[in-house]
Amino acid sequence: MADLYRKEEQVKKELLRELYTDLTRPLAGYSRSGKIWIGFLLLLIAVGTIMYVRQLKIGLGVTDMRDIASWGLYISDFVFFVAVSLVGSLISAILKLSNINWATPLTRIAEIIAVAALFSALAIIVVDMGRPDRLLNIFVYGRLQSPIVWDIIVVNSYLVISLLLLYLPLIPDIALLRKNMGHKPRWQQRMYKILSVGWQGTEEQFKILNLSITSLMILIVPVALSIHTVTSWLFASTLRPGWDSTLFGPYFVAGAFMVGAAAVVIVMYIVRGQYKYQEYITNYHFDMMGKLLVLTSLIYLYFNINEYLVPAYKMKSAEGEHILGLFVGDYSLMFWFVQLCGMLVPILLMIFKPFRKPKPLMIIAVFIVIGAFFKRYLIVVPTQLHPFLPIQNYPASYHHYSPTFSECSITLGGIAFVALVITLFIKFFPIIPIWETAHEKGISNETINN
Amino acid sequence: MLAAYLIKVTLHRIALSTIPELQHKILRLLNLIYHRQIIKKMEEKEKDKSRRKFLLDFSALGLGSLVASSLLTESCNKIGPGPGKKITLLNSKNELVEVDSLYISTLNKNLSPTHNSEGRKGLPGKKFVLVVDLAKCKNARKCMDKCASVHQLRPDQFHLNVLVMKDSEEAAPYFFPKHCQHCDNPPCVKVCPVDATFKRSDGIVLIDNERCIGCRFCIAACPYSARSFNWFEPKDAEKYKDVPYNIELNVPQKKGTVTKCSFSADCLREGKLPYCVSACPNEVYYFGNVYEDTVTNGTTGETVSFSDLIAKNAGYRLMEELGTAPSIYYLPPKDRAKMPEKDDLNI
Numbered sequence: 001m002a003d004l005y006r007k008e009e010q011v012k013k014e015l016l017r018e019l020y021t022d023l024t025r026p027l028a029g030y031s032r033s034g035k036i037w038i039g040f041l042l043l044l045i046a047v048g049t050i051m052y053v054r055q056l057k058i059g060l061g062v063t064d065m066r067d068i069a070s071w072g073l074y075i076s077d078f079v080f081f082v083a084v085s086l087v088g089s090l091i092s093a094i095l096k097l098s099n100i101n102w103a104t105p106l107t108r109i110a111e112i113i114a115v116a117a118l119f120s121a122l123a124i125i126v127v128d129m130g131r132p133d134r135l136l137n138i139f140v141y142g143r144l145q146s147p148i149v150w151d152i153i154v155v156n157s158y159l160v161i162s163l164l165l166l167y168l169p170l171i172p173d174i175a176l177l178r179k180n181m182g183h184k185p186r187w188q189q190r191m192y193k194i195l196s197v198g199w200q201g202t203e204e205q206f207k208i209l210n211l212s213i214t215s216l217m218i219l220i221v222p223v224a225l226s227i228h229t230v231t232s233w234l235f236a237s238t239l240r241p242g243w244d245s246t247l248f249g250p251y252f253v254a255g256a257f258m259v260g261a262a263a264v265v266i267v268m269y270i271v272r273g274q275y276k277y278q279e280y281i282t283n284y285h286f287d288m289m290g291k292l293l294v295l296t297s298l299i300y301l302y303f304n305i306n307e308y309l310v311p312a313y314k315m316k317s318a319e320g321e322h323i324l325g326l327f328v329g330d331y332s333l334m335f336w337f338v339q340l341c342g343m344l345v346p347i348l349l350m351i352f353k354p355f356r357k358p359k360p361l362m363i364i365a366v367f368i369v370i371g372a373f374f375k376r377y378l379i380v381v382p383t384q385l386h387p388f389l390p391i392q393n394y395p396a397s398y399h400h401y402s403p404t405f406s407e408c409s410i411t412l413g414g415i416a417f418v419a420l421v422i423t424l425f426i427k428f429f430p431i432i433p434i435w436e437t438a439h440e441k442g443i444s445n446e447t448i449n450n
Numbered sequence: 451m452l453a454a455y456l457i458k459v460t461l462h463r464i465a466l467s468t469i470p471e472l473q474h475k476i477l478r479l480l481n482l483i484y485h486r487q488i489i490k491k492m493e494e495k496e497k498d499k500s501r502r503k504f505l506l507d508f509s510a511l512g513l514g515s516l517v518a519s520s521l522l523t524e525s526c527n528k529i530g531p532g533p534g535k536k537i538t539l540l541n542s543k544n545e546l547v548e549v550d551s552l553y554i555s556t557l558n559k560n561l562s563p564t565h566n567s568e569g570r571k572g573l574p575g576k577k578f579v580l581v582v583d584l585a586k587c588k589n590a591r592k593c594m595d596k597c598a599s600v601h602q603l604r605p606d607q608f609h610l611n612v613l614v615m616k617d618s619e620e621a622a623p624y625f626f627p628k629h630c631q632h633c634d635n636p637p638c639v640k641v642c643p644v645d646a647t648f649k650r651s652d653g654i655v656l657i658d659n660e661r662c663i664g665c666r667f668c669i670a671a672c673p674y675s676a677r678s679f680n681w682f683e684p685k686d687a688e689k690y691k692d693v694p695y696n697i698e699l700n701v702p703q704k705k706g707t708v709t710k711c712s713f714s715a716d717c718l719r720e721g722k723l724p725y726c727v728s729a730c731p732n733e734v735y736y737f738g739n740v741y742e743d744t745v746t747n748g749t750t751g752e753t754v755s756f757s758d759l760i761a762k763n764a765g766y767r768l769m770e771e772l773g774t775a776p777s778i779y780y781l782p783p784k785d786r787a788k789m790p791e792k793d794d795l796n797i
Contacts, residue, residue: 059705060664061681067607070669070679130664130679130706134644137663141644148643148667238671239637239772387675388769389628392613393796395606 012443019438020176023430026275027181030427041420048413051406052127060130062406068391069384069401074128076376077411079252081121081418082155082231083372086253087260088114088162089224093217102288104440105280105432109267111166112431113260116421118159120414127410147233154226161220167195168213172206172435172448175199188428201449228252235379241318242383251303258296258343259372265289265365267422269358271431280432283358290356293368297347304339322386330400331382334374342371540753566658569697569715572650577777578713579653580629580727581736581745581759584783587612587625589794593726593735594627597711600725602703604685607678609711610726614790623790624783627734629726630655630676630711631768631776638668638677647708653740653777654715658697659707668708673772677710713777723748732787 030038055062065072091110095103103110126132142149174196181192199205232252235243245251265286272281311319312327326335346364349355355364381401385391391399403411425431438448535551589612597603597610615626632655639649646662649655657668669677684690684703693702698715714724722728727735727748738745738756746753759765765779 059680059682063681066681067669067678068675070666128665130666130708131662134661134663137644137646137661141646141661143643143645146641146643146667148641148665152643234667235670237641239673239774240670384670388673389675390613390615391675391797393608393611396797398606399797 009447012447015441016438016443016447019441019443020180020434022277022280023432023434023437024177024180026426026431027177027428034423034427038420038423041416041423044409044416045413045420048410048416051409051413055127055406055410056132060128062404064397064401064404064407066394066398066401068387068394068398069381071128071380071384072401073377073403073407073411074124076373076380077124077414078121078128079231079376079380080259080373081117081124081414082227083252083256083259083376084263084418085114085117085121085158085162085260086224086228086256087264088165089158089220090257090260091264092165093220093224097217097221101440102285104436106264106268106285106289107169107436108166108429108431108433109271110260110264111162112422112425113263113267113418114162115159115166116418116425117263118155118162119421120418121155122159123417124410124414147230147237150230151227151234154223154230158220158223158227161216161223165213165216165220168209168216169433169436170429171196171199171209172201173430173433175201176434176448177429191428201445203445206445225253228256235383240383241316241386241388242322243379245307247303247307251300251307254296254300254303255372255375258293258300259369261289261293261296262365262368262372265293265361266369269362269365271426272358277432280437286358286361287353287356290350290361293361293365294347294350297343297350297368301343301347304343318386318388322383325382325386326378330385331378335378338371338375338378341367342375343368566660566695566697569656570648570650570658572652572654573718574651575741576652576718577740578632578718579738579740579745579756580632580713580724580778581738581756581765581781582627582778583734583736583763583781584624584626585781585786586732586734587627587783587786588732588788589614589625589790590731592729592731596725596729600701601699601709602685602690602701603678603709604682607680607709609676609678609709614795622783623795624786625788625790625794626780627726628674628676629778630713631674631774631778632711632713634775634777635773637671637673637774641667641671643667647710650715652718654713654718655710656697656712656715657700657708657710659700659704659709660695660697662704662707664706664708666708673769673774677708679708680705 051062063072063074088111091103092107096107126135129135138149138152144150174192178189178192178196181189229249229252232248236245236248238244268281268285268289271277308323308326312323314320315323325331346368349364350361355361385399385401435448536548537551537554538546538548541547591612594608594610594612598605598607601609603609609630611628613626613628614623616623632653634649634653636647636649636655638647639655642648643665644661644663646659647655647657647668664679666679669679680703683705687702687705690702695702696716698712698719700709700712703709714722714726717724723737723746724735727737730748733747733749735748736745736754736756736759737748738753740756743756744753745756745759759781760779763781765781767776767779
């Protein structure tokens with residue numbers, strides 16, 4: 001009997017070792033392609049930074065924003081990044097709280113996407129400010145009436161909770177790294193030591209950890225809903241046709257879940273291919289993510305119908321002009337690309353199982369993300385080009401807005417930053433939770449601790 | 451605490467929207483009573499032939515003014531001290547009254563130093579209003595030129611923009627000088643995160659470009675497209691480098707901040723009419739104080755009753771349905787002095 005037990009223990013230990021080796025493989029070092037990739041991202045960030053310094057010197061005039069379209073690509077970027085970040089709460093809180101466990105290997109991917117996107121969102125909003133040197137005025141003179149102040153409060157709360165939801169489940173894994181990463185540089189070992197906060201893996205510690213994670217999961221749901229609702233109010237709280245809508249809150253939240261889920265699909269495809277994780281991120285995961293994407297896209301489709309077809313039916317003067325601009329006017333090409341390639345066709349395809357296989361699903365997800373990016377642009381820009389009163393006596397260029405090189409390179413820098421944060425995270429921490437996977441495979445805490 | 455704050459904010463908003471009306475009514479009543487008393491007093495004194503100098507208290511002037519026309523035009527300053535000289539003045543009831551020059555004191559141009567924190571308060575006892583007679587506008591653009599030059603604006607920046615309006619395909623076009631509407635329920639002030647743009651007690655909406663963070667939410671929120679941003683270093687920045695900032699003039703302009711029409715609050719403090727109003731050669735603008743119910747034409751200097759002017763000409767406000775409650779009234783463009791032509795439309 002004791003023999004049998006010991007044998008089983010031996011098997012479990014072997015299994016854990018295998019698991020550990022597999023899941024820490026990305027930490028081993030940088031491949032050549034990996035180095036090129038990081039170099040490329042750093043280059044994009046450097047170009048963006050240089051263009052930003054130039055913008056600081058010359059003024060926001062280096063953009064194509066002017067008095068008529070005074071919000072442009074930067075604000076669309078901000079809305080896009082906030083939208084992407086929402087997926088953290090969907091995968092790691094909403095699904096888990098509903099006892100849906102298939103997404104466990106994906107939680108960390110979702111959380112790091114959320115955190116990275118939030119960093120970029122906060123950076124890009126500072127880039128959009130005319131006087132970034134007066135950032136602190138928001139705290140000195142802040143007025144609670146302003147939706148911007150609400151946004152600052154909820155976005156930062158969401159960032160803190162997301163960071164905790166990323167970090168807390170990471171602690172047992174970091175403790176494993178602390179034990180087994182003796183060959184790494186001194187500073188990295190010290191980092192693991194500090195970050196593992198003396199984790200021993202006792203029953204008591206696991207109890208506290210699980211309780212904290214559950215509390216955070218409950219806490220993050222309303223905060224997540226508010227970040228995108230409040231972000232939508234930056235527009236919906238004005239009187240401008242195209243923004244003056246009571247639907248904007250749920251409309252934005254639905255769109256955010258869709259683009260975030262698509263972003264997770266892309267990252268999980270890359271991680272799986274790069275580190276041969278077919279065993280951990282299976283076809284089943286892609287199939288389920290595909291179904292989740294169909295669900296979120298259908299909800300978004302429903303809101304789109306409400307948002308566009310109802311005003312189009314009424315054709316109120318200013319609103320009608322805005323709708324016509326989207327349907328058949330200056331922005332029709334982008335509009336129909338977004339609606340068809342970024343939403344309708346993906347839904348139709350993903351209904352069929354073959355399209356939920358990893359590769360097709362990834363390609364569809366790329367289209368959804370690109371569509372979602374332009375969708376934010378379509379929400380922000382065209383409305384401003386159709387003000388109530390005619391645009392007269394301005395230079396002809398004021399009737400249009402097309403982002404300049406400065407804006408595009410800073411945007412690319414922001415996207416590169418998100419990719420860099422995710423990449424570096426993968427290089428320092430296991431992207432698929434080790435202890436949670438071990439628990440699922442029936443390996444006890446005792447085995448993990450030894 | 452949050453609840454208390456929200457209640458305070460709500461009350462403040464309610465107050466913002468209702469009090470001017472209420473105040474207006476009360477003050478008009480007060481005005482009437484005060485006005486009669488002064489006339490009575492003067493008549494008695496006239497009979498007495500006692501030449502005691504009757505100095506008008508200028509803070510009282512704010513409540514009910516006998517010398518309505520002298521308040522906003524500079525005519526007062528030109529009156530000499532010689533006794534026995536009769537001056538004809540128009541009161542708010544549109545009656546001409548003769549007043550001995552001794553009863554009138556000169557308006558001190560430098561009433562108080564315009565410290566910028568003072569500039570946030572507004573002039574006591576005033577609620578400014580602009581009336582634009584659309585029929586009179588010939589698109590001379592003197593108002594625009596004057597405005598741009600005093601406010602250090604680039605040619606593509608407007609505090610004031612004369613538009614050619616055409617309400618529908620068949621409707622006749624007309625010239626439409628568009629200012630900031632100085633709304634009583636201002637969408638721009640609501641959204642400002644740092645209280646850089648604010649509403650004063652005299653109805654003026656100003657911007658403090660030493661506090662503005664350049665988020666441009668106010669530009670996005672303004673339904674009248676009345677605001678402008680300094681996308682580059684402002685015009686003549688070098689020339690204005692050492693000029694101290696005047697919040698009521700919003701000069702010097704600063705890169706990365708929003709700028710807007712200020713109803714020429716700096717002129718109003720000195721008792722003058724706004725720059726655009728006095729620059730107009732075509733009698734388009736009337737400017738005045740709602741509490742006194744008087745407005746003065748910037749071209750003729752004629753002072754008339756505000757309510758009569760609006761009532762007689764069916765004055766209206768821009769996009770009333772938005773609920774912004776503007777401080778600018780327009781007189782319909784009936785019998786236009788000049789019809790807009792093709793050249794006038796500058797898109």
